[in-house]
Amino acid sequence: MLLWLSALQACTPESNLVPGRRPHAADLTDTSHPEHPPPRSDPTTTSTTTSTSTSTTTTPPDPGARRWDCSGMDPADPAPLHGRVALTFDDGPDPVDTATILQLLHDEGIPATFFTLGEQVSDPAAWGLVEQMVDDPLFEVANHSWDHADLATLSLSAVEDEMDDPDALLRTFGITPRFFRFPYGDATCATHDLATDRGWRVTGWHIDTADWCYASGGGVCTNDDYWRVPTEYEDDFLGLTMEQIHRFDGGILLLHDIHRFTADMLPELIGILRDEGYVFTSLDDVSTFPNLVAGTPEDLPYLGERCDVLDDRCWMVEHEAWCEPTTATGTNGICTLPCENSCLDRDGAATTFCADLGGAGQCVGRVDDENDACAALPGTVATDMDRFGWPAGTVRVCAPQTW
Ligand SMILES: [Zn+2]
Numbered sequence: 001m002l003l004w005l006s007a008l009q010a011c012t013p014e015s016n017l018v019p020g021r022r023p024h025a026a027d028l029t030d031t032s033h034p035e036h037p038p039p040r041s042d043p044t045t046t047s048t049t050t051s052t053s054t055s056t057t058t059t060p061p062d063p064g065a066r067r068w069d070c071s072g073m074d075p076a077d078p079a080p081l082h083g084r085v086a087l088t089f090d091d092g093p094d095p096v097d098t099a100t101i102l103q104l105l106h107d108e109g110i111p112a113t114f115f116t117l118g119e120q121v122s123d124p125a126a127w128g129l130v131e132q133m134v135d136d137p138l139f140e141v142a143n144h145s146w147d148h149a150d151l152a153t154l155s156l157s158a159v160e161d162e163m164d165d166p167d168a169l170l171r172t173f174g175i176t177p178r179f180f181r182f183p184y185g186d187a188t189c190a191t192h193d194l195a196t197d198r199g200w201r202v203t204g205w206h207i208d209t210a211d212w213c214y215a216s217g218g219g220v221c222t223n224d225d226y227w228r229v230p231t232e233y234e235d236d237f238l239g240l241t242m243e244q245i246h247r248f249d250g251g252i253l254l255l256h257d258i259h260r261f262t263a264d265m266l267p268e269l270i271g272i273l274r275d276e277g278y279v280f281t282s283l284d285d286v287s288t289f290p291n292l293v294a295g296t297p298e299d300l301p302y303l304g305e306r307c308d309v310l311d312d313r314c315w316m317v318e319h320e321a322w323c324e325p326t327t328a329t330g331t332n333g334i335c336t337l338p339c340e341n342s343c344l345d346r347d348g349a350a351t352t353f354c355a356d357l358g359g360a361g362q363c364v365g366r367v368d369d370e371n372d373a374c375a376a377l378p379g380t381v382a383t384d385m386d387r388f389g390w391p392a393g394t395v396r397v398c399a400p401q402t403w
Contacts, residue, residue, distance in 0.1 A: 090115040113142050219235060337363050
């Protein structure tokens with residue numbers, strides 16, 4: 001610990017950075033995909049991705065070709081978000097619940113983006129709702145694939161169909177989609193390129209409301225159901241959501257307009273946000289989401305990426321991270337950052353784990369095929385470490401040699 005702290009102080013330009021003492025240290029994202037019931041099992045295990053698709057799988061990315069901007073989940077714009085919140089609703093339209101939500105948002109004058117599925121839009125029962133979205137300047141209609149396949153597991157031609165078929169359908173309504181969200185937030189560099197080549201802004205999120213989980217449990221989402229929900233919030237959807245909003249001072253909210261639960265909770269959520277002074281905005285608010293609007297997420301190193309200079313920073317929502325040198329005097333370490341539960345990871349190159357480092361959480365990469373069992377993370381060595389936070393567990397990770 002002492003060695004680590006001294007190494008940290010030697011390599012960080014922000015001498016006041018002390019792991020575990022950041023007021024808002026937790027990160028939103030990790031290597032599972034909370035956008036919906038995640039396709040992968042609990043990330044405390046090292047399970048492999050499964051898919052029900054019959055399409056061929058893409059080959060793993062070349063480590064040398066990994067890029068900082070391939071995530072389908074990470075938000076393009078870091079916190080703080082200056083009290084601005086943007087509502088996004090996925091997986092609809094639903095003839096009943098979307099209708100309720102549209103009416104509420106219209107009456108309240110609140111903008112929202114609807115990441116629709118092609119197969120939902122193709123239902124004639126949804127056409128009136130799509131037209132309602134088109135006619136109302138508050139609403140944006142965006143693309144969320146045809147049938148919510150995990151696009152990281154399909155052949156690229158199949159991914160193109162998943163992107164282009166709903167796009168063509170939406171265009172028959174006069175819509176030119178500008179935003180795309182990967183189902184489960186699961187993207188590869190190749191599929192990410194397919195989206196940006198089409199001129200779309202890949203849209204992640206800051207706030208994972210876990211509404212789908214609370215909806216399926218009648219208002220209760222246990223930590224066993226979804227590991228991102230701490231036990232203290234198991235019956236507190238609003239509490240979980242507001243905790244994140246407070247932490248990031250706003251952000252893009254991930255919601256689903258196919259659940260009665262979400263429609264029922266929305267008035268109270270809106271009321272709380274207004275009472276606390278938050279302002280609703282849209283995804284094309286360039287002052288709040290400049291990187292998203294420009295289609296160019298901030299170019300920062302991410303967890304596990306090799307650092308070239310001492311003051312490189314990891315990607316993270318609150319700009320507090322540093323490069324961990326490979327030796328006490330080295331300069332080409334890996335990027336690490338403090339954490340409370342989960343970690344940011346740009347593209348899966350360092351599938352992450354929040355390790356307990358003497359009472360402080362520090363993000364590290366797991367031993368994983370995607371980082372070649374640490375070989376792709378220079379200066380690390382496979383080490384068993386305990387999790388900082390919940391749930392308790394031990395994982396073999398790629399820890400900096402200086403730890
Ligand atoms: Zn979805």
